[in-house]
Amino acid sequence: MTSKKWVAMLLAGGQGSRLGELTSDLAKPAVPFGGKYRIIDFTLSNCTHSGIDTVGILTQYRPHLLNSYIGNGRPWDLDRNNGGVSMLPPYQGKNGGEWYKGTANAVYQNFHFIDHNDPEYVLVISGDHIYKMDYNKMLEDHIDKAAHATIAVIEVPWEETSRFGIMNTNEADRIIEFDEKPKHPKSNLASMGVYIFNWKHLKKYLTEDEQDSSSTNDFGKDIIPKMLKDEAKLQAFRFKGYWKDVGTIESLWEAHMDLLEESSDFKLGDPNWQIYAGNANHPPQYISEDADVTQSLVNEGCLVFGKVDHSVLSYNVQVGSGSLVKNSVIMPNVKIGKNVIIEKAIIGSGTIIEDGVVISDTKQGLTLIGENQRVTSESTLLQAL
Amino acid sequence: MRNVLGVINLVNERPILKELTHHRCLASIPFGGRYRMIDFTMSNFMNVPLSKVAIFTKDKYRSLMDHLGSGKEWDLDHRSQGLFILPSIHPDEKIKGDLQQFYDHLEFFQRATADTVIIAPGHHICKIDFNDVIKEHESNGTDITVLYKEYDGVPVKRPLYHQCSLGANGEIRDIHFYTAPKIGDHICLETYVIKKQLLIDLIKNCIEYDEYDFLKDIVKANLMNLKVQGYQFTGYMPFIHSLETYHASNMDFLNPEILRNFFYDSWEVFTKIKHEAPAEFANSSRVSNSLIANGCIIEGTVENSVIFRGVKVRKGAVVKNSIIMQKGDIDQGAHIENVITDKQVIITKDQIISGRNKPIVIKKEEVV
Numbered sequence: 001m002t003s004k005k006w007v008a009m010l011l012a013g014g015q016g017s018r019l020g021e022l023t024s025d026l027a028k029p030a031v032p033f034g035g036k037y038r039i040i041d042f043t044l045s046n047c048t049h050s051g052i053d054t055v056g057i058l059t060q061y062r063p064h065l066l067n068s069y070i071g072n073g074r075p076w077d078l079d080r081n082n083g084g085v086s087m088l089p090p091y092q093g094k095n096g097g098e099w100y101k102g103t104a105n106a107v108y109q110n111f112h113f114i115d116h117n118d119p120e121y122v123l124v125i126s127g128d129h130i131y132k133m134d135y136n137k138m139l140e141d142h143i144d145k146a147a148h149a150t151i152a153v154i155e156v157p158w159e160e161t162s163r164f165g166i167m168n169t170n171e172a173d174r175i176i177e178f179d180e181k182p183k184h185p186k187s188n189l190a191s192m193g194v195y196i197f198n199w200k201h202l203k204k205y206l207t208e209d210e211q212d213s214s215s216t217n218d219f220g221k222d223i224i225p226k227m228l229k230d231e232a233k234l235q236a237f238r239f240k241g242y243w244k245d246v247g248t249i250e251s252l253w254e255a256h257m258d259l260l261e262e263s264s265d266f267k268l269g270d271p272n273w274q275i276y277a278g279n280a281n282h283p284p285q286y287i288s289e290d291a292d293v294t295q296s297l298v299n300e301g302c303l304v305f306g307k308v309d310h311s312v313l314s315y316n317v318q319v320g321s322g323s324l325v326k327n328s329v330i331m332p333n334v335k336i337g338k339n340v341i342i343e344k345a346i347i348g349s350g351t352i353i354e355d356g357v358v359i360s361d362t363k364q365g366l367t368l369i370g371e372n373q374r375v376t377s378e379s380t381l382l383q384a385l
Numbered sequence: 386m387r388n389v390l391g392v393i394n395l396v397n398e399r400p401i402l403k404e405l406t407h408h409r410c411l412a413s414i415p416f417g418g419r420y421r422m423i424d425f426t427m428s429n430f431m432n433v434p435l436s437k438v439a440i441f442t443k444d445k446y447r448s449l450m451d452h453l454g455s456g457k458e459w460d461l462d463h464r465s466q467g468l469f470i471l472p473s474i475h476p477d478e479k480i481k482g483d484l485q486q487f488y489d490h491l492e493f494f495q496r497a498t499a500d501t502v503i504i505a506p507g508h509h510i511c512k513i514d515f516n517d518v519i520k521e522h523e524s525n526g527t528d529i530t531v532l533y534k535e536y537d538g539v540p541v542k543r544p545l546y547h548q549c550s551l552g553a554n555g556e557i558r559d560i561h562f563y564t565a566p567k568i569g570d571h572i573c574l575e576t577y578v579i580k581k582q583l584l585i586d587l588i589k590n591c592i593e594y595d596e597y598d599f600l601k602d603i604v605k606a607n608l609m610n611l612k613v614q615g616y617q618f619t620g621y622m623p624f625i626h627s628l629e630t631y632h633a634s635n636m637d638f639l640n641p642e643i644l645r646n647f648f649y650d651s652w653e654v655f656t657k658i659k660h661e662a663p664a665e666f667a668n669s670s671r672v673s674n675s676l677i678a679n680g681c682i683i684e685g686t687v688e689n690s691v692i693f694r695g696v697k698v699r700k701g702a703v704v705k706n707s708i709i710m711q712k713g714d715i716d717q718g719a720h721i722e723n724v725i726t727d728k729q730v731i732i733t734k735d736q737i738i739s740g741r742n743k744p745i746v747i748k749k750e751e752v753v
Contacts, residue, residue, distance in 0.1 A: 011538035034662075034663065035662075035663035036663050036679070073455075075658075089504075102512070127581070182524070193452065206466070238510030240641075246579065262667065262668070267662075268662035268663065269661070269665060269680060269682065274660045274661075274662075275660070275662070276486060276660050277660065278572065280658050280660065281418075281458070281655055281656070281658065282416075283417075283644070283648035283649070283690075284417065284419050284676040284677060284678045284692075285664065285676065285677050285678075285688075286638075286639070286641060286644055286675075286676055287672045287673065287674070287675050287676075287677060288641065288673065288674060289673045289674040290673070291672070291673060292671075293666045293667050293670065294666055294669075294670055295666065295667060295668040296661075296666045297663040297665055297666075298663055298664050298666060298677070299663035299664070300419070300663075300678060300679050303644075303645075305641075308666075311664075312663070314663075369623055
């Protein structure tokens, strides 16, 4: 076994409880996105495009769908003889085992996996962000600056800084301070949850962190502050481009609406940066004579007889005649009957909306319908957020 | 899993659809928005499923090989399964017949552990459940099952199809070669089920006597000595033998009933995965009664058309009653009607092209 330059550890164990009913049966990274993808596809495709051939996926919450979806990693070119994709759930060892306590603990528990690949660097990423990034550039920067760790950061609007982990840097982009959700921010550089570590250096910190009973075993809350305290060389890597945390229903909806902006620089159809996905075989979509589809993304497998405006239809969605779907995200396999109105909503996979149903929040709010529901016109299922 | 071999026999492909076969064989012609014709037979085989599939090619099979790859899309890249492309081993000579090529690759049949073989051509657009065919083949103790379909296509004067005469019990009594079909004629689908050992014996026998044609020298020649049964296929299958019929059968899939029955109510049709993004409809798009594949960007008007993967229809462009194959680019203000554009065709700004009685074909990579 040859040693690897780097391996990626992809954190995919989170429940994503803020996604409500969308994650009652599946982990957040497995939530459908963009009509044909799942959220994790973006990070995995980044790995493919960055030439990373060894990816460990750390799972914990509801991993079954994710396990079968990732399979042998073929859609992402990760079906390798040497390396490839490995699913890494918590496991039992000689001295028992335990659940992953935090992001750092999850990586710590798998240090044998990393050691086995013997990498120089470890890339830690998470499976719940939508962005396209060449991690190579970040690694080059990490090596150039001879850093112990490099954290990807993105400029966020000042008024939103209180939602993020903010990195305060000096003029050489060295991180001098880390503010988790600051009330009085000194910078607007938010951590993207993308880290590169020197494996030997990180291993030492992970081991120490395990001994510390007061630690929450989290990269952002424990490991990074400890490294800063020890004056380790932490570099910020400025990422320019689209990046979105889709951890809430609102941000998931917004990210979909972003895809529909004609001026958007974040296009799914970029031939030089395809997003790879599993289960990609569906018949071509049919747009009927009376249908009207504008400013929308429609995936293969759809049958559209109604009006669709400014919306995303995932695969195998049917829209009956006389229906209107507007400003909405329709997840896979949803059947929408005739004369239905859906405005500003996310409809979960496999849900059936019967004829004549109106889903539209009077206060212009966002409506979420969970997976595999049946919505009738008398249904009281509707709950505006 | 049944242990059955599949053979896709391209040796007998007729010289039809010449405008679309300059650089590819019939089986490799794009169809239905995202498929190649061969995908339908491949997927029918997959539904059995078959352990091994061999494709006996005649010529121009580069695009076919590119499309099929290792066969992974059809689940054929396994240790116990596999896809075999078996071209002629006499590249400079005119091939004497399909049996010559079967004989040249007899090892494929001999090595396989399967005991039954399905033979089919590569350009039929249909959903045949071969499980039913094999069941009937086995329960009747049939030696050779010959599939046929009642002709329901448009009248045609050219002698293109072989016809079966059937006896009272569904046995094949005679085969008439190259007939001009009339409605209701029993057209031989050149699709057969036969026991492997019988096939090997018959091939060897034929070659010994300089006989080289499966239908003539194995089926017809043995109508008296073997039990040769007809199996009527009654499902949807267009008879494609001209640009008009190719165009019309693509348009058949704009009928939601055919579309649903074909693609949604039975097994999937698989094709090469391209990882294209969902189709993008701009604010200015006007699409009606059309099939649109992924990777398309539609800004203009599309009516009664079949649009393949990665096609751009730009602002003000109008596409009517047309088939636009992969990566076509219909520029602003262009207006095309009753046209078939092959892959990667560019229709430049404000061009007007209209096929009157017959669809006009624009060749691959042409810029008009």
